[in-house]
Amino acid sequence: MKNQFEAFLDDLKTAHGKNLASVIFYGSAAAGDFMPEPADYRLLVALRRITPEDLRRSNAVMREWTRLGFHVPVYFTVDEIRTASDVFPIEFHNMERSRLVLFGEDVLADLEISDRFLRHQTEYELRSKLIRLRRAYIPASASVEGLTRLMAESLASFASLFRAVLRLKGVEPPVQKHRVVALTAQELGLDGKPFEKIFNIREDNFAEKLDEVSANELFAGYLEQIEAVIAAVDELDKKS
Numbered sequence: 302m303k304n305q306f307e308a309f310l311d312d313l314k315t316a317h318g319k320n321l322a323s324v325i326f327y328g329s330a331a332a333g334d335f336m337p338e339p340a341d342y343r344l345l346v347a348l349r350r351i352t353p354e355d356l357r358r359s360n361a362v363m364r365e366w367t368r369l370g371f372h373v374p375v376y377f378t379v380d381e382i383r384t385a386s387d388v389f390p391i392e393f394h395n396m397e398r399s400r401l402v403l404f405g406e407d408v409l410a411d412l413e414i415s416d417r418f419l420r421h422q423t424e425y426e427l428r429s430k431l432i433r434l435r436r437a438y439i440p441a442s443a444s445v446e447g448l449t450r451l452m453a454e455s456l457a458s459f460a461s462l463f464r465a466v467l468r469l470k471g472v473e474p475p476v477q478k479h480r481v482v483a484l485t486a487q488e489l490g491l492d493g494k495p496f497e498k499i500f501n502i503r504e505d506n507f508a509e510k511l512d513e514v515s516a517n518e519l520f521a522g523y524l525e526q527i528e529a530v531i532a533a534v535d536e537l538d539k540k541s
Contacts, residue, residue, distance in 0.1 A: 323405035
């Protein structure tokens with residue numbers, strides 16, 4: 302990763318020059334959590350200004366970066382970071398919680414994050430991912446391999462949102478996704494066994510073998526617990 306980051310940073314500096322204020326590696330991977338896929342690595346690129354021309358300068362850089370399997374970074378201006386944290390509390394909490402400055406200034410230092418809309422954003426994001434999960438299950442259910450991959454990859458996304466669930470419960474979330482999910486299950490009184498089994502599959506690079514029956518049973522249990530998390534978040538609104 303070090304060599305890939307260094308080459309990527311050199312390309313960004315060439316593309317943006319003095320307009321490049323900061324590049325930050327953030328999320329669970331930045332804290333040393335297990336990340337089996339390049340797409341699990343998250344980067345924030347902060348520019349002093351962002352115009353279409355500035356974004357076009359990134360074209361060749363991002364073409365190579367995505368060819369290696371990475372996602373295109375999140376782009377913000379420095380001013381937007383200071384003013385948008387109340388609109389995206391989940392994302393900025395995740396960035397602030399675990400990060401590594403790869404270049405420039407730490408634009409997330411001393412960031413004031415408002416949780417005024419945290420419950421609403423959390424429920425919205427959870428329900429959106431649930432809808433996508435159900436839709437993705439239709440083609441994935443055609444094979445055990447496809448279904449196993451769907452569960453392993455989607456749990457990582459849900460784990461990021463579970464940090465927000467813990468904050469809503471007044472609990473400081475851990476950095477590692479595995480611990481976040483386990484603590485969420487504990488705090489909400491859920492059955493954490495489906496999550497645990499999916500993490501075991503994920504961390505063994507999908508090596509654990511499931512047959513068609515056991516894979517679909519695991520997905521059913523997984524889906525049920527995700528729905529229970531959403532119901533718990535929805536109930537928080539009625540109590541407030």
